[in-house]
Amino acid sequence: MKGYQYIVAKQTEWAKNNGICLIGSKVTRGRRAYTTQLDDNLFQSLLPDVRKSVETGDGKELGTSDLPGKMQAVHSSSALGINVFQYWKSISKVPTIATLCGFCRKGSDVSYDVRFEEKYSISNSFKRHPNIDVVIHNKPNAKIKRFAIECKFSEAYGDHGHDGLKTDYLQLDEIWDDIPTLKTFAQKISPDDKEFEHLHPAQLVKHILAMKRSFGRDGFRLLYLWYDVFGEQDKRHQDEIAKFARIAKKDKIKFHSLTYQELIVKLAKHCRSDHQEYIQYLTERYL
Secondary structure (H helix, E strand, O other): OOHHHHHHHHHHHHHHHOOOOEEEOOEOOOOOOEEOOHHHHOOOOOOHHHHHHHHHOOOOOOOOOOOOOHHHEOOOHHHHHHHHHHHHHHOOOHHHHHHHOOOOOOOOOOEEEEEEEEEOOOOOOOOOOOEEEEEEEEOOOOOOOEEEEEEEOOHHHOOOOEEOOOHHHHHOHHHHOOOHHHHHHHHHOOOEEOOOOOOOHHHHHHHHHHHHHHHOOOOEEEEEEEOOOOOHHHHHHHHHHHHHHHHHHHOOOOEEEEEHHHHHHHHHHHHOOOOHHHHHHHHHHHO
C-alpha cells in the first residue's frame, strides 16, 4: 500500500472507530473521507483568531454550506497542524511545543504565540505571498523572531508533480543576495521540478525568501514537519529532505526536519500526566 492510501485508510478507520460519519468531497460523490462537521476532525474547535487566519488563507480550507472544506478531510495536513499546535496556544504554553519541536532549549520562554496560515511577502513585485502553515512568534528582544513550520501529511505521497519557481522569482537578484547556493538550486529545479518526488523544495525556498525579507537570514528558523509512512516512499522522502537540508546549510539557513511521530512520542513522554486528553487523542489517531 502506498503512503497516500495508507494514511487515508488509517484515518478513515479512526473515524469509523469513533462513530464519525464521513462524506465525499462532493458530499454524495468522491471518496468518503470528509467529516460532515469541521469539529469532528479537530481535537478542539478553532479559536476565533485561528478561524479568521484560516479563512483569509489561500488554501480554501473551510467549506461552504453545500460542500466540505479541505480541512474536513481526515487526511488534511492543516487539520493535523491545528490538532497539534492550537492546544498550546489555547492554554498559553507555547514554549512547550516550541521546545519539543527542537527550536529552543528546555526552559526557554521566548515564544509567546502560535499563528496559522500567515502570509509573508517576498517582494512588492508579487501580488500573492507564501502562506506558512504554522508560525511561532517570539518576543521582540529574541534573536530569532519566528519559528516557521511547513506541515505535511498525505500530500507528500500523492501522484501529482511539483512545480519549480516562476521566472519572475529568479530574475529578482536582490532577494537572493546572501543565499547564492539556494539560488543555484532554485534555477536547477525551475520551472518544472523533475528531481524531487515527495519533497516540494520550491515551496520551502519561497518560505525562506519570505522569512528572510522580514527577519533577515539569521532571524528565523524553518522546520519541515512530516508524516512517516515507513516504506520505500518514506526512504526517498527522507533522502530528499536530507539533500535540501545540506543545500540550506551551505547558505547558513537554520533548517531542520522532524516527523510527526517523533514529535507526538516526545509530547507523550513529557506531557502526558498534565495533558492526558490531548495526548490520548494524538496517539490514538496519528501513531
